[in-house]
Amino acid sequence: MIYHFEEEKINEIFEVDGYPQIYHISRLKLQNNAFYQAMHSHEDRVEILYLLSGSGWHTVGKYRYPTSAGDLVIINSGVLHEEKVRGKEPLEFYGCAVTNLKLKGKKRGQLIDEDRVPVLSLGSQKQIVEDLFGVIQKESMTENVRKNEICTFLVSALVLKVAELTRRSEWMDSKAQKEHWMIEKVQNYMEQNFRDKISLEDMSKIVSVSPWYLERVFKKYTGDSLNQYLIRLKLGYAQNLFRDTSKSIAQVAEEVGYDNPSYFSQLFKKKFGVTPGAYRKKLKESSDH
Template sequence: MIQCFVKKNVTSSFNYVTFPKLLYVSKIKEESSIYPRVMHSHDDFVEIVLICKGSGEYSIGGKMYNIKPGDVLIYNSGVIHDEISGPNIKIASYCCAISGIKVEKLRKNALIPDDECPVVPSKNKFPVLYKIFNVMFSTLSSGCYGAEESCNYLMMALLVQVKNLLCKIAGFHDGDTDEPNVLVRRIEKYINQHYKEDMSLKTMSGDLNISPYYLSHIFKNFTSYSPIQYVLRRRIGEAQTLLITTNYSVTQIASIVGYDNPSNFNLIFTKYVGMSPKKYRKNYIVKVDNIKKSFTLN
């Protein structure tokens, strides 16, 4: 028999006034990843993603990152992210959402400084992280007694493991202080504030006092999107959120995100997501109902 003893004077890695709360755990299979969750952000929680299989490019905070198996992605609250996928880009991953995080010297619901790289290789920590995610997902989906409480403690174990990874790369910043980056952030902020409005490159350049050519060139150079592509992806990402979280009709959602013509909205949504808005909502509701049924049966 081998025993491992706990140290007598153990101190917590986190000093929380309130306990963080696990909101959900998702398991994204390779075949499901071809229907992407387009550009969006979360106002009041952090997401932690573990890439299990596949590789590709993700846009996080306006920058493109090459992701690969074993990478941990951290989406602070308010950070716009775009999970680019498609028939030839299949990525399996786990994801969890956590609210109520307050780390010393960081804003609320931020796990890393906003200028720090959000992609962290897990290396030899991958098996541990994978097991924690797997147990959290299987426990929640089973609906067994005490599932939520058990998973909240597992979430704390996950946070400790992730913090350990972050400590090893502390100081690895992306650097946004040079003039072109500052200008791109200004353009991005403008689009995020006005993307639901009738917008053109001419409108943007006039309001920002930048020539249309330079605005388009510098923005695409840094984000890999043209300004208009960015607008479209923000609209579709917001539409996905509204389809999931509200009872608004498709026509109402089209209007909210900036489309007067529902048919045009349907065409653009299908192009970016791979299915119509109605089918997207139906698929999500079916999945949620199936999980609820499993809770009831258990």
């Protein structure tokens, strides 16, 4: 079967200075008991994840979503996110990050509208998306001197396909939008003030609801209590400090709001299964390879 393309004007969706540049491509397998990167964001890049097997919990922005094989997860730049295994089987997925993305009519670093659900079940479209990820990853492993250029064109095709698929994603209903506003307000407050002592009463006053109602709605959408989310924020920021600085454990603990390094280390080990010192050592070993 032959398909002939007729001549027509291409409807460009990228701004002239907004063509995506590939930052990294990976195929990862996350074990249930493995330590992971807690809540974090990337100001300079968009991430696209495609789940190959297993099931997970993906927190993107203000909500936590159950995910499974065949799902696509889209994370705009600057959006807090986290992935965890759901169930006993490992979670295997492709991850692709792109920089410089600017679609017409959207902000730089925005691939999906903020009021659309960032998790898509691909159905009949999953094979073509999986194939695109696979080709990009295989090409990135070659010795071809042109591989960066080839991967950049391939990732543009992937972004175009994902942009098309996002038009079919669900809109949040009006009630969800109101609750989204409330959660966003509280989370923004926590993100700016997590180094200080924050109480449930303080946060409920910000959005003019009762502490009980705020706690219930927050857990409904994020899967965490307000205190659990605050701890995740602190520990996620601590991970970044261990990765990007040479600050001591005591200094990192103080910077994320804990005046007792021993208590901080206990929380860290409980969350990630390793002590802060072992975590930093593992990061160093990984970077040396």
